[in-house]
Amino acid sequence: MKKLRMTTAQALIKFLDNQYVSLDGEEIKFVSGMFTIFGHGIVLGIGQALDENPGGLKVYQGRNEQGMAHAATAYAKQNNRTKIIACASSIGPGAANMVTAAALATVNNIPLLLFPGDTFATRQPDPVLQQLEQSNNLTITTNDAFKPVCKYWDRVARPEQLMTAIINAMRVLTDPEQAGAVCIAMPQDVQGESFDYPEEFFQKRVHRITRPTPVAEEVEDVTKLIAQSKYPMIICGGGVKYSNAGETLVKFCEEFHIPFGETQAGKSACKSSSEYNLGGVGVTGNLSANMVAEKADLIFSIGSRLSDFTTGSKSQFKNLNVKFITLNVSKFHANKLDSVKAIGDAKSGLEAICKALKGIGYRSSYQDEIAIAKSEWQKEMDFFKEYTYGDDFKPLVKAGNPGSIEEFNKLTKSALTQTAAICLVREMIDKDAIITGASGSLPGDLQRMWTTEAKDSYHMEYGYSCMGYEIAAALGAKLAMPEKEVYAMVGDGSYLMLHSEVITAMQERKKINILLFDNSGFGCINNLQMSNGIGNLATEFRYRDNDNSSSHDGSLMTIDYAMAAAGYGLKTYTARTLEELKAALEDAKKQKVCVLIDIKVLPKTMTDGYKSWWNVGIASTSNKDSVLDAYKRKEENLKNARLY
Incomplete structure (x- = not known):
């Protein structure tokens, strides 16, 4: 048996570069590259291996570990789970940042391969920088947090363990039933240790994705x-x-x-x-x-x-x-x-x-x-297209403070409704353009209103509904299908939470379009709280004018997102009317760099529910009649719900 002497990290990279899947007779290279943010726990191990011989793997520079893992998930999703980009991070905070992304991938059954750096297997220099110590169990590290959110978890504590660990990882990643996040924790000392690996471990492996037929x-x-x-x-x-x-x-x-x-x-x-x-x-x-x-x-x-x-x-x-x-x-x-x-x-x-x-x-x-x-719904769609702010204007979502709408209009000079904006976007962008989304009121509007004629052009993550996925997903989708225009549909709340991977998109010269729907708050959750009897608490973006107040009691905050994004080098626009939005969308198609359109949309102009109900936890004891009324409505609806 011929053997090749190399480090654990070098063996890992060589193995990954030789993995393929086969679906309906088509053979596809499975691992396209690796996202990483190098830190001390990985740069001299996996980093050295990638520097010396990356093979056919392309290295991508992430900006936030959660964001880069979201981008990798989106890449796999857009490729219908036939291609992946692996992710590598340092120990401690770098690893912990990927836990959310791992959960998202697992919930959505999307293959995501993670290599978080780990503490020393020898424990000799402990505690090392960024090490989490549990006095009752010294084997626990930050990477144990991945166990409940992954479909497969392993730790390579010796170089020879890599073989069974990574082969099992491939088993899960390429199985339509089991697909989700896979975490292989990589102690930083073991990454650099050498072993005589059998040559056949690196042979080309083709993992067949089959179509099991029901019995x-x-x-x-x-x-x-x-x-x-x-x-x-x-x-x-x-x-x-x-x-x-x-x-x-x-x-x-x-x-x-x-x-x-x-x-x-x-x-x-x-x-x-x-x-x-x-x-x-x-x-x-x-x-x-x-x-x-x-x-x-x-x-x-x-x-x-x-x-x-x-x-x-x-x-x-x-x-x-x-x-x-x-x-x-x-x-x-x-x-x-x-x-x-x-x-x-x-x-x-x-x-x-x-x-x-x-x-x-x-x-x-x-x-x-x-x-x-279908004709009844078309009537609603016709209304949404013409829905604008004027003398006879009425909010679509009844729950809330009507004064917020007038205040937003006064501060931003916007008369644009969210539903009319979405109708115009659908009309203006290419029919085969890809849109990405995940959270807030936009997924509801888009599931109801968006029409698709091109396969895989609607890329929504709603299993975990993770704020911050949208822009990273646009990057992942663009990497998967560079010939398509990609639009991230994102609210201002999600944008503020995580938009760092737009810098990676700029770096890779992969144009993505960010359609930022700004209504000065977490509008979806504001609707939920106020429709169930709770006051307007910490869901609108307001200043605190009175330090003694338990809630934010000042005016709405207004943010010039276009100006901020222009500082990153994006081509930016601000839209307060349908005419401005139309002009921005037309000009955006001509651009070669990433685009952000700051769309100022009036609060409470998203779609409301249609003949459906959502069971959420509501207080059964309260001093407010509005809360008690909401609880009674919930109990009535429960009578019509199945129990299992």
Whole structure:
């Protein structure tokens, strides 16, 4: 057996450079590169290996460890999980910064490979700089925090342990059922230690991503239940997108006359123009999908986690006789809502079920209900497009302080509503442009209002709904598809939380467009608190004029985001009217550098809910009648919710 002597870090890089995946006969290089912010715990180990011989791996310079890991997650998501960029950090704060990103990747079943530096395996120089010490257990380091948020966790305490650790990492990263964050903790001394590695460890490895088909008995169970239904509805989840099953799903719906609604993860798997596509379903769903959902006698969930936003906290489907079917590669997700389940790939599973249904000549009993539901939502969309600030203006979201709207208008001179701005953006940008988003009121507006004709053009992270993902995700999506225009849809709250990776985008000469919707606050949470009887507490961006006040009692803060971003070198614009926004969007297309459009949108002009309910914790004891009323409403809604 021929052996190669090298350090642990050198062996790691050589191994990563020889990993491939195979899907439907196409072979794809799996690891494209590595994001890193070098620190003392990694620069002389993995850093040395990358400097000496990176192979085909490209090194990217992150600005914030959480941000760079978000960008890596977005890169994998945009590539439908067939390519990844690994991430390496120093010990201590560098590692801890990636924990949030690891959780996000795991929740969304996106492969993310992390190599946080670790303390010395020998423990001889302890405590080293940035070391976390627990007096009751000296084996604990910051990297133990990754255990609950990763699908696989390991620590390479000896050079020879790298082999089993990284092979198991690949097993998880390339498995559609298990995909999520993987953490391999790398003690800084071990990175530089040498070992005689067998040459075959570095051979080209091709990890086959297969399409498991549900067993015949499960196909029969599902087919039987569909055959008994008159008004079925399909939920198109992220599994449809990752399986490239969008066209298969549309053909299935056309064949059997079945409408479908989309989750945030499933949107853009299918064209919005399909006559059977009702759009977003659930808490952030639109009127047409939720109209059909509440009367459906069968819900067929494909590739969805069935989160509370999709199911309306298990109260969305109001037909007393409603049944549930799931098609999912994950047994865990397939068992939700006490469903009749089929375990398998979305595409191959649909094909098997389609064949069985054709054999019995099934067709649903819908007449014109689908078309009526879609026309009702189109009326709302027509209104949103023309919704502007004027004499007869009324806020779309009723909960809140109306004075904030007038104050914002006076301070910013803006008459722009969020819904009209979104309609204009959709009209102006390329039809195949990619939008990214994650948090605040924008995901609700976009799931309801955004239309997609190009596959994978809607990139929303709503499993973890992580503020700060949006701009990093735009970078990741642009790295994945450099030929496409990419737009980060971000609120001012999220922008302030994390926008550092725009500097990496500038550095890499990868143009991203930041559409910053500024309403001087955390508008989404302000709606939530005030609609449930709580006062306006720490959700608007206000000055504190009275130090003795428990809340911020001064005027709204106004920030010139365009001016600040111009200092980074971005091309910037400010939009207070539809005309200014249109001009900015047109000119932005001509730019070669990153763009930021500071869109001043009036508070309370985002969309509100449609025939749905979200279960949140509300105080059952309070001195405020408004809170008690909210609690009573919650208890009433719970009566219509499933318990498991």
